[in-house]
Amino acid sequence: MQFKGVIGQQDIKDYLLNSAQSNQVSHAQMFLGSEGSGNLALAIAFAQYLQCRNKGVEDACGICRSCIKANKLMHPDIHFSYPTVGSKAKSTDFLTEWRTAVAEQPYMNVYQWLQHIKAENKQGNITREECEAIIRKLSLRAYESTYKVLIMWMPEYLGKEGNRLLKLIEEPPDNTVFLFVAENSNLILNTILSRTQQLRIYRLSDAEIAEALVAQHNLTENKARQVAILAEGNYNKALELLSNSENDNQQLLISWIGACLSNQSVILLQWVEEIAKLGRENQKNFIKYALYFLRQSFLLQVGQMKTTALSNQELQLAKQLMEKMTLEHFESVIQLLDEASYHVERNANPKILFLHLSIQVMEHYKDVR
Ligand SMILES: [Zn+2]
Missing domain, CATH: 1.10.8 (Helicase, Ruva Protein; domain 3)
Known part of the structure; x- marks a missing residue:
């Protein structure tokens, strides 16, 4: 994987590129970022860059012998370590599965990974045997490049076995680089945390x-x-x-608001039937989207919205709504949706919930019309 395949995170990419180009690669780094931030993808792209034989200023070349192997996660000097199942399991026991899973989805979470290796209800682990294997691997010379890189994904799963690695992290053989990729620093041994340089990987923007x-x-x-x-x-x-979502939240919102404002109870009943069938997750998502959209429209109405916050299509819809709704309407619908979101979380009957919500929105609109 090259940096160009990693979404956003330009600051971190620049920092890593600069450290490699100035020969100041820290030998133990912790890529700390929440799920879906791309922390694993960044570490993999960085490892490939370090091994690339024809580095560009902004990325690995992608075509040299090193890059071709790194791209397939088969570079002999880029090692991977990750949670597995089985009391004596080593990461290499699951290497084929790892290569497929990362190639398919480098933004996966640990639950998805454990499902991929059919862990079912078993807990993931980075075992004592794995730690010993790492020590053996890294004490060998690099096969065909300057650096030996170990990427450990989810050191949260090391438990106290991690203490076996302390000496190696503290006094690594020449040109050895540890890239730890973690989500939650509270679950990592302090002894490891304190020996690494921490890189904070932020969430991606909506854009x-x-x-x-x-x-x-x-x-x-x-x-x-x-x-x-x-x-x-x-x-x-x-x-x-x-x-998971085939439904179009924007369409759902347009038909719902339209029916509420024009007092079309037959259409509203159909709409309630439709949303009740969608399942709780989709209902929560609809409410979340509706809240986002109405809050943005409200800000537009009071003249405080950044123009980039809505797409052109959304902007048109917002303008249509503003012709029909006062600030007070917006506020009350937002409040009613907020309450509905609370109840949907607590497993309220969806038909009753959305019918009640719609009637309230309709009545409120009638009152202040
Ligand atoms: Zn290359």
């Missing part, structure tokens, strides 16, 4: 996620934005939303 969805999954800009808003900076979540 970065939307752009990646358009480029990688052929989504329209409008649909990509709807997904991005719900993904909360987590590209893995965006991909999950994509595979």
Whole structure:
């Protein structure tokens, strides 16, 4: 994987490129970032860059012998370590599965990985045997490059076995680089944490996620934005939303508001039937999208919205709503949706919930009309 395949994160890319170009690569780094931030993808791209024989200023060449092996996760001097199942298991026991999983989805979370290796209900682990294997591997000379790199994904799963690695991290053989890739520093041994340089990987912006969805999954800009808003900076979540949600939240919102404002109870009843069938996750997502959209429209109404916050299509819809709704309407619908979101989390009956919500919105609109 090259840096160009990693979404956003330009600051971190620049920092890593600069450290390699000035020969100041820290030998133990902790890529700390929440799920879907791309921390694993960054570490893999950095390892490939370090090994590349024809480095460019901004990226690995992608075509040298080193890059070709690194791209397939088969470079002999880039080692991987990750949670596995089985009390004496080593990462290499699952190497084939690892290569497929990362090639398919480098933004995966540990749960998805454990499902991929059919862990079922078993806990993932980085075992004592794995730690000993790492020590053996890294004490050998590099096969065909300057650096020996170990990428350890989710050191949270090391437990106290991690103490076996301390000496190696503290006094590594020449040109050995540890890249730890973690989500939660509270679950990592302090003894390890304190021996690494920490790189904070931030969540992606909505715009970065939307752009990646358009480029990688052929989504329209409008649909990509709807997904991005719900993904909360987590590209893995965006991909999950994509595979689970066939419904178009924007269309749902347009028909709902339209029916409420024009007092069309038959259409509203059909709408309630439709949303009740969607399942709880989709209902939560609809409410979240509706809240986002109405808050942005409200800000537009009071003249405080950044123009970039809505797509052209959304902007048109917002303007239509503003012709019909006062600030007070916006506020009350937002408040009612907030309450509905609370109840949907607590497993309220969806038909009753959405019917009640719609009647309240309708009545409130009638009152102040
Ligand atoms: Zn190369």
